[in-house]
Amino acid sequence: MTRPVTPLLDTIQSPADLKGLSDAQLRKLADELRAETISAVSETGGHLGAGLGVVEMTVALHAVFDAPKDKIIWDVSHQSYPHKILTGRRDRIRTLRTKDGLSGFTKRSESAYDPFGAGHSSTSISAALGFAVARDLGGTTESGLGDAIAIIGDGSMSAGMAFEAMNNAGHLGKRMIVILNDNEMSIAEPTGALSSYLSRLYAGEPLQDLKEAAKGAIGLLPPPFREGAKRAKDMLKHMTVGGTMFEELGFRYIGPVDGHDMEQLLTVLRSVKARADGPVLIHAITKKGKGYAPAETARDKGHATAKFDVPTGKQVKAKSNAPSYTNVFAEVLLKEAARDPKICAVTAAMPDGTGLARFMERYTSRCFDVGIAEQHAVTFSAGLAAGGLRPFCAIYSTFLQRGYDQVVHDVAIQRLPVRFAIDRAGLVGADGATHAGSFDIGFMANLPGMVVMAAADEAELARMVVTAARHDEGPIAFRFPRGEGVGVDIPADAEPLEIGKGRIVREGKGVAILSFGTRLQEVEIACEALGAKGITPTVADARFAKPLDRDMILRLAAEHDALITIEEGAVGGFGSHVAQLLSDEGVFDQGLKFRSMVLPDTFIDHASPADMYAEAKLDAASIEAKVLDVLGIARVGSLSA
Incomplete structure (x- = not known):
């Protein structure tokens, strides 16, 4: 696969290398960073549109602020691929979301430039406020504590937690910066005069005067920018350009700023860095998928994609005969x-x-x-x-x-x-x-x-x-899990289940395996291998963790020497409920051997689902091994051999 030519990006090993670049070079760097992001995601799959929408913002932030001392916190963080490329991880960017590769989100253990991990939305302002308070109370980190900057999307601002944090931040009055990455407002191509005017405005006025100055600029905005899309208009209802709602929460409001105009971004960020003495909100207008037509025109703006062909944007997906x-x-x-x-x-x-x-x-x-x-x-x-x-x-x-x-x-x-x-x-x-x-x-x-x-x-x-x-x-x-089914026939008119009743899948002897969920397919594979050794487990599909099928479970316990439960969940789930039932009924007093196969007491890093389940020891080989172990049989010629 041909990779983009990126002579300027090739010189960047860390954000410190951006400090000596001119503004014109930073604009060129953003173009190369966008091309590199598209190229990398085409090989790995992942979140594309969000990252493309913040390329200029990422370059500007790292050019102006001093990460990792300054804490740049990406809300959700699925837009952090460009950030990772600029912070010493470009050599691994094509390992995104693969086993032992880079995470698709920010991750504290991965880099000092990821000060706060995230995978869900609306946490960034709370975290940034925590860093700001820690800084002022003498807290320390290995890289120091400077400014705290949260970048949060307008969608994430719909969650109550974001406003809880804004309210608290305004009350405390700590110096911190929130960038509202608004990618729902329609935006026309800015005129050169308008961009220059806004840049001069933000550079030349004290923060406290920007509200009134910005009001004077609203008439110069082109109609699509001024009126916006419906969702953005709803969000900004009853607000002037001065950001009344945010100022009522205690924030200095600056905006709207064109989030793809490097001149505006640099001018605003430099001004805020030099002058802010409390919480500031910068309202930046961006476009998801910016600079890559297939993402810009996609229904989800390239939110999540499989591997794809860069010239066409056509995704490369494995064909499956089973529906998801x-x-x-x-x-x-x-x-x-x-x-x-x-x-x-x-x-x-x-x-x-x-x-x-x-x-x-x-x-x-x-x-x-x-x-x-x-x-x-x-x-x-x-x-x-x-x-x-x-x-x-x-x-x-x-x-x-x-x-x-x-x-x-x-x-x-x-x-x-x-x-x-x-x-x-x-x-x-x-x-x-x-x-x-x-x-x-x-x-x-x-x-x-x-x-x-x-x-x-x-x-x-x-x-x-x-x-x-x-x-x-x-x-x-x-x-139910992510991904495709196993290919079984689906009834045209499915019948409801009897509440609390499971089913026996295969009759055997000696040991019974009680499965809850889609591990049943791995159980069947394990049973084929066990059958070659003369071991024929009974297999049951529990269907229900609550209410349990008491009759079926007690029958399995009474008719077998050992009972093994398996589930795609952590301790405290299905197996624990079965164990409680067996304990209450005094079954353990009768000598039943019981084992429960659950997810381990750890967070498992990204990999293919098969690799993750193998690591969790919930695959067919591990099920076979568990049966042999509970029966006291040496593991010879097993699936995992």
């Missing part, structure tokens, strides 16, 4: 919604990722994207349920953690029939630990009255969607 679990969920939900007009759906800024985009198109009035606000999504769903509707609250496992208090108080205690569709359950691959769905089995199954299911394959998922749609007795949740 997410698509199966979406298809069955559409069928149920056609049957039942009370079914509605809620998502928190992820209509595409959760499969609800098609539902939103077909049933516009019954589908709600509430923005990056998982807490609100859960309680809103509770209100819908209390009002007699049948809401499906579709949230990734790792994002649902943010709404757990609402799951407990607003849903479970009131026994409201909210249906939780928990996508990305288990280990998710390239997104790594921040996106792993490791804990939902435990935190959902611990709640009284909550029904918790996990699909072993796509046909089982179809039945679980139908089961949830027709369950009105209280809250119910079903979890």
